[in-house]
Amino acid sequence: GLWLRVCYPPPPHNALSSPVAEPYARLLAVPHHFTLGLEQLQRGVVSQGDRTRLRNFVRKLAHGEPVNVGFLGASITVGQGSTYPRERGYAPLVYKYLHNVSDAIGYNNAGVGAVTNGYFAMCMSNHLKPDNDLIVVDMCVNDMIQLYDASHSAHESILRQLLAQPRRPAVVEAMFPRLFAYYRGRPLYSSSHADQIGVLAQYYNLPWVATRSAVWPDFLKNATGYALDDLVIQDHTHPTDRGHAIMADLLIHLLRQEARALGTSEPWTEFDDRLLARETTEPMLEATPREGTPGICRVGEAARQLALPANSTGFEWVDEGKPGNPKWGWVGRKAGDELLLQFSTLVESAASLADMAKMHFMYLRSYDQMGIANVSCVQGCTCPHLKIDALKNIHASETMVVSLPISQSPSCVLSVQILERPKDPSLTKFKVVGIGISL
Incomplete structure (x- = not known):
């Protein structure tokens, strides 16, 4: 009131x-x-x-x-x-x-x-x-x-x-x-x-x-x-x-x-x-970078340009937001849909090309229709295989970030493929929001 x-x-x-x-x-x-x-x-x-x-x-x-x-x-x-x-x-x-x-x-x-x-x-x-x-x-x-x-x-x-x-x-x-x-x-x-x-x-x-x-x-x-x-x-x-x-x-x-x-x-x-004029104290948590340097973030239009549409199937570039609050991303809706993304994983501040970088994979986790996807490096780079369940058990939606090591490469191809959910085949939506790269 x-x-x-x-x-x-x-x-x-x-x-x-x-x-x-x-x-x-x-x-x-x-x-x-x-x-x-x-x-x-x-x-x-x-x-x-x-x-x-x-x-x-x-x-x-x-x-x-x-x-x-x-x-x-x-x-x-x-x-x-x-x-x-x-x-x-x-x-x-x-x-x-x-x-x-x-x-x-x-x-x-x-x-x-x-x-x-x-x-x-x-x-x-x-x-x-x-x-x-x-x-x-x-x-x-x-x-x-x-x-x-x-x-x-x-x-x-x-x-x-x-x-x-x-x-x-x-x-x-x-x-x-x-x-x-x-x-x-x-x-x-x-x-x-x-x-x-x-x-x-x-x-x-x-x-x-x-x-x-x-x-x-x-x-x-x-x-x-x-x-x-x-x-x-x-x-x-x-x-x-x-x-x-x-x-x-x-x-x-x-x-x-x-x-x-x-x-x-x-x-x-x-x-x-x-x-x-005092300097900020050292980080409290060991995992926190001293400078908090973020690296490279590719979301919005930059994320759209990463896709290889000729080699992808089913995924579409969609805005699921409201006026004044856009929420762009690549959305697939059925098992078997695959999105291929190509990007550089080179980090300027790396001492050597042999040093592993970090990939920060951004996806939507939500309560409605969300499915499971395999995420894997398929060309030009290596990274651990990921299996991501994007379904959230409460009524909320969030852009999640999962980080994993990835080899440095000027041209890395990442595959995101939607899987069938064994207990409920109708839950097959998956949304990729963006990719970040840091050291």
Whole structure:
């Protein structure tokens, strides 16, 4: 339903209500109608982390310097669940507030529907510009992240790539909840990947906001405005207009906290400059590349051009997305359909051609009609044989990434052939999204 959003009242605490110096007072004066009350806002900012980069962004924004803000995530960042994604999604709501503070701001919504951390670890540069001052990361509900495994390492790789951007951006983790029992044996509170991502947020000392932290006491009471249907749509994952507004509130509150500090008792000093120049710490996980370098990502039109249509049978180049959120890929629909892809596996940074590269095979895993496929190197290169089952046992669709060693070659031919599913021959759809190559 529709909920009246009221202005956030001035905090009663004397220290917080002291006069804020210009230009930081502008961030507090720009109107924003908060859905959440002060107590909820304070709960929802789980950690301010190392505040230096966020302070730097707020400082530049307040002084009218040119700044860029990026949003990296899956369908929630695209705006799914809201009635008007380009206006009522959390990302455009935050951007609207920032633009009202200063019109010298660029906006890059790098949301891509139905992708996982492995996808962005390889293909982030295809979507997110490299010149951001603030980046909000929403990758909490997709994927099957287990502590310290490959999917966990993929998220760490994303963070390292973002932190290494030349403008030393503030990176903020924005954690949405799943409000259904995704993992057997876990409490509902832990159905998202906030716990796993939270370990990395703590390791890199990142600012971290979470919807579940802000609303959980009210959600448990089924309080007005905080019932299940108030927060998420029917899939119990994508936020409603109100759910998007709650996340926007938390992010804006986080920024206003820093504006208040900079304009009162914690002005920017040379000490902040020294902190800003620090290098990022070493990776937490052994599997994470130090630089998080992604290599080459071939998706979209680049993936279309890899196919050898004269030698392939049954597969078609199809967009299964919605307006504003395309989902292109090669789709086969019956057993025996075969797609041949030809591409280079050479990696410039390799010390020798004898060094094995890594192939990152991207495919759709979904709950509807999905089948099994054999993936094998058939000409010009060698790689382990893969048998992939693309059927997912819950109502969700995601672009999965499976990585395997592959020999370096200027011309490698990969075969993807759909198999018959023994217990249900009708499930034979398979979709190839793209190919990545790294060292």
